[in-house]
Amino acid sequence: DVVMTQTPVSLSVAIGQPASISCKSSQSLVGTSGKTYLNWLLQRPGQSPKRLIYLVSKLDSGIPDRFSGSGSETDFTLKISRVEADDLGVYYCLQGTHFPYTFGAGTKLELK
Amino acid sequence: EVQLQQSGAELGKPGTSVKLSCKVSGYNIRNTYMHWVNQRPGKGLEWIGRIDPANGNTIYAEKFKSKATLTADTSSNTAYMQLSQLKSDDTAIYFCAIWLSYWGQGVMVTVSS
Numbered sequence: 221d222v223v224m225t226q227t228p229v230s231l232s233v234a235i236g237q238p239a240s241i242s243c244k245s246s247q248s249l250v251g252t253s254g255k256t257y258l259n260w261l262l263q264r265p266g267q268s269p270k271r272l273i274y275l276v277s278k279l280d281s282g283i284p285d286r287f288s289g290s291g292s293e294t295d296f297t298l299k300i301s302r303v304e305a306d307d308l309g310v311y312y313c314l315q316g317t318h319f320p321y322t323f324g325a326g327t328k329l330e331l332k
Numbered sequence: 333e334v335q336l337q338q339s340g341a342e343l344g345k346p347g348t349s350v351k352l353s354c355k356v357s358g359y360n361i362r363n364t365y366m367h368w369v370n371q372r373p374g375k376g377l378e379w380i381g382r383i384d385p386a387n388g389n390t391i392y393a394e395k396f397k398s399k400a401t402l403t404a405d406t407s408s409n410t411a412y413m414q415l416s417q418l419k420s421d422d423t424a425i426y427f428c429a430i431w432l433s434y435w436g437q438g439v440m441v442t443v444s445s
Binding site: 221259261263269270271274280310312314316319320322323324325326 | 367
């Protein structure tokens with residue numbers, strides 16, 4: 221199975237400051253189609269996960285452009301340009317290139 | 333608006349089975365894959381498998397091949413997951429999702445004698 225390694229485990233950020241989360245995969249996530257099926261999800265406390273980004277860098281509908289995704293092959297990053305209070309929760313990367321799909325262990329974003 | 337409505341919380345005894353449902357409104361499940369994901373208490377997310385409701389084809393994570401059975405009823409636009417031979421380790425919240433973008437609210441399954 222593809223192992224998704226997320227860092228850091230937790231992140232304490234002040235409102236208005238940037239945040240960055242890394243996700244590294246144990247093998248390339250480029251699929252046979254040439255597409256890279258790397259997603260980022262946010263799970264707020266007590267809620268279902270919500271996808272923010274798919275195909276490495278495409279924002280889901282309604283997701284503010286404070287969020288951005290980048291990376292390729294095995295190395296990916298989620299950035300929040302200016303953290304807001306609504307951003308707290310646990311962020312997960314998820315690869316959908318290889319079966320079984322696998323999640324990172326999560327990064328907990330807390331407000332400083 | 334796409335909505336996924338999951339069935340209510342389940343309490344199952346060890347060795348028994350439970351069947352969870354996920355009813356979709358606002359989208360025809362024939363045109364997508366239905367994924368199931370679990371989350372053990374205080375832990376992260378784990379992909380169980382997916383079903384193509386149009387033809388019933390399924391793919392499971394290895395550890396769930398003898399645990400979970402995914403089915404779908406396109407006439408009612410509903411997907412199901414049966415969990416068999418329940419153990420305490422199966423205690424978790426179970427989510428359904430389409431496109432991994434639209435998620436159900438999750439259902440708590442508690443295994444206890």
